[in-house]
Amino acid sequence: MIEFNNVTKIYKKTFTAVKDINLKIDNGEFIFIVGKSGAGKSTLIKLLLREISPSQGIITYNNQDINKIRKRSVAEYRRHIGFIFQDYRLLPKMTVYENIAFAMEMICCQAKNIRREVPLVLSMVGLSDKAKYYPDELSGGEQQRVAIARAIINKPETVIADEPTGNLDTETSKEIMKILSEVNRRGTTVIMATHDREIVNHFQRRVVELKNGIIIRDIKAGGYSDEPKED
Amino acid sequence: MNPKKISYIFKQAFKSMWRNRMMGIASIGSVTAVLIILGFVLIIVLNVNNMAMVAKETFDQIAVYIAEGVEEKQIEEMGNSFRQIDGVLGVAFQTKDYALESVKEDWGEDAILLQDLRNNPFPDTYIVQLSDVSKSDEVIAKLETFEGVDRVRYYQDAVNTLIKLSDFVKRFGAAIIIVLLLISVFIISNTIKITVLSRQREIELMQYIGATNGYVRGPFILEGVMLGLLGSVVAILLIMLGYNYSINYLAGRYVALISGMSGYLVGVEMVINDLIIIFMTIGIGIGILGSLVSLKKFLSI
Ligand SMILES: Nc1ncnc2c1ncn2[C@@H]1O[C@H](COP(=O)(O)OP(=O)(O)O)[C@@H](O)[C@H]1O
Numbered sequence: 001m002i003e004f005n006n007v008t009k010i011y012k013k014t015f016t017a018v019k020d021i022n023l024k025i026d027n028g029e030f031i032f033i034v035g036k037s038g039a040g041k042s043t044l045i046k047l048l049l050r051e052i053s054p055s056q057g058i059i060t061y062n063n064q065d066i067n068k069i070r071k072r073s074v075a076e077y078r079r080h081i082g083f084i085f086q087d088y089r090l091l092p093k094m095t096v097y098e099n100i101a102f103a104m105e106m107i108c109c110q111a112k113n114i115r116r117e118v119p120l121v122l123s124m125v126g127l128s129d130k131a132k133y134y135p136d137e138l139s140g141g142e143q144q145r146v147a148i149a150r151a152i153i154n155k156p157e158t159v160i161a162d163e164p165t166g167n168l169d170t171e172t173s174k175e176i177m178k179i180l181s182e183v184n185r186r187g188t189t190v191i192m193a194t195h196d197r198e199i200v201n202h203f204q205r206r207v208v209e210l211k212n213g214i215i216i217r218d219i220k221a222g223g224y225s226d227e228p229k230e231d
Numbered sequence: 232m233n234p235k236k237i238s239y240i241f242k243q244a245f246k247s248m249w250r251n252r253m254m255g256i257a258s259i260g261s262v263t264a265v266l267i268i269l270g271f272v273l274i275i276v277l278n279v280n281n282m283a284m285v286a287k288e289t290f291d292q293i294a295v296y297i298a299e300g301v302e303e304k305q306i307e308e309m310g311n312s313f314r315q316i317d318g319v320l321g322v323a324f325q326t327k328d329y330a331l332e333s334v335k336e337d338w339g340e341d342a343i344l345l346q347d348l349r350n351n352p353f354p355d356t357y358i359v360q361l362s363d364v365s366k367s368d369e370v371i372a373k374l375e376t377f378e379g380v381d382r383v384r385y386y387q388d389a390v391n392t393l394i395k396l397s398d399f400v401k402r403f404g405a406a407i408i409i410v411l412l413l414i415s416v417f418i419i420s421n422t423i424k425i426t427v428l429s430r431q432r433e434i435e436l437m438q439y440i441g442a443t444n445g446y447v448r449g450p451f452i453l454e455g456v457m458l459g460l461l462g463s464v465v466a467i468l469l470i471m472l473g474y475n476y477s478i479n480y481l482a483g484r485y486v487a488l489i490s491g492m493s494g495y496l497v498g499v500e501m502v503i504n505d506l507i508i509i510f511m512t513i514g515i516g517i518g519i520l521g522s523l524v525s526l527k528k529f530l531s532i
């Protein structure tokens with residue numbers, strides 16, 4: 001369970017990026033964080049990943065104040081979370097298989113387990129036949145699928161994605177969303193930041209909407225608010 | 232640690248050392264420079280101290296040089312008076328001819344250099360044996376009052392000079408070494424910085440994944456260790472060659488001139504084991520320190 005209690009983040013002492021955030025995310029939820037570019041979505045995610053610390057307020061993960069985690073235990077904390085970037089961030093000199101195996105090697109795992117697990121995740125994201133490909137031989141959608149496989153290979157409790165479909169067309173985005181839904185269906189909490197109306201409206205999940213760093217809406221299941229389109 | 236992790240760390244460390252070899256050579260060179268200077272200082276201090284030790288054995292003798300042209304009879308009387316001085320055990324006389332002969336013997340082949348001497352430059356000398364070293368100052372003061380005494384030489388002076396020299400070398404050396412140590416740490420940290428930056432994407436990713444510290448830091452620390460170690464190996468080889476060469480050169484050519492110093496020098500085989508341990512420790516230390524400095528600066532966690 002994740003909780004934000006009165007969290008404010010002020011950059012460079014003057015710029016308030018998010019303000020008075022109160023947010024509770026239960027295990028197993030699927031939640032969209034939406035809002036225009038600059039609304040503070042990434043800031044919220046960075047706070048949760050403990051990349052940055054809040055200026056005020058407390059963030060807890062499973063009732064632990066994450067800003068009280070010692071520096072050398074941050075790595076351990078992050079193993080609870082699989083992270084997906086907008087720009088995929090695959091290592092270019094490694095094959096699809098190696099990119100996924102890398103994430104496993106980094107935190108544990110006997111070779112035997114790696115050989116068993118990687119093909120399973122690959123088949124889940126539908127890339128069994130591309131294991132030996134290099135990232136630059138894949139389409140954007142395929143690269144993002146590899147990134148999802150990498151994010152879930154260590155069976156994290158939570159998957160966080162910051163604009164995972166930001167670089168993809170609508171059709172490909174829907175494929176990515178299908179996979180994330182499947183990840184969520186298997187019990188993983190999924191938190192996804194996006195400004196993509198179509199996706200949000202299509203999936204009808206919990207939506208937390210930010211505007212100028214403030215939560216203006218938090219609904220159980222629904223779409224984007226009906227503001228006129230701007231982006 | 233599992234073998235996979237070790238092989239990953241080694242692979243990354245070697246890869247970046249190769250990719251970044253010019254900076255690597257500069258790093259190794261800086262470590263070598265520090266260690267060679269350290270080696271110089273150690274060797275000089277060691278040898279000077281050794282000389283002082285050997286010289287101490289002749290502590291209880293004072294050489295009294297007799298002025299040119301003093302009558303034989305007066306010389307004899309002087310000897311008798313010397314014996315009366317409190318603190319003197321005995322007195323032995325060495326003629327100037329004896330002094331010349333013994334030097335010729337010491338020099339061996341080089342004695343040819345002395346053949347052209349028209350006059351014997353060595354003085355007649357009394358060797359005064361002390362019964363009590365603590366009285367040396369009083370004895371010397373008295374000896375100097377005698378008419379016909381040209382100069383009084385006491386080895387303690389030489390020993391003191393040697394000890395002062397070794398102190399000076401120690402201090403001066405320590406200052407230079409500290410400065411050079413800092414410079415090497417700086418150079419190595421810059422080398423590692425380049426590696427950190429060139430692998431930034433991978434490192435960032437590893438930090439998001441929650442990679443263990445060993446995976447994130449291991450390769451950089453190892454790279455620092457290798458640079459330091461290589462620097463120390465080069466320094467050890469250079470010092471060994473250089474020291475051996477200098478000792479042989481000195482022993483073969485000049486030692487006779489500095490009156491039989493061969494016994495005063497410390498052979499390379501006596502110091503090399505300690506030197507290897509000291510150098511490797513310091514080399515590795517510099518490497519680790521350089522890596523840590525860089526990691527602290529450039530890794531967010
Ligand atoms: N490191 C930073 N320093 C200063 N301002 C920042 C920093 N990061 C983000 N901001 C500002 O905070 C606001 C929110 O940014 P962000 O959370 O990235 O928004 P979003 O992800 O919703 O587009 C933006 O106006 C951005 O310029």
Ligand SMILES: [Mg+2]
Binds near residue numbers: 041042043162163
């Ligand atoms: Mg953003």
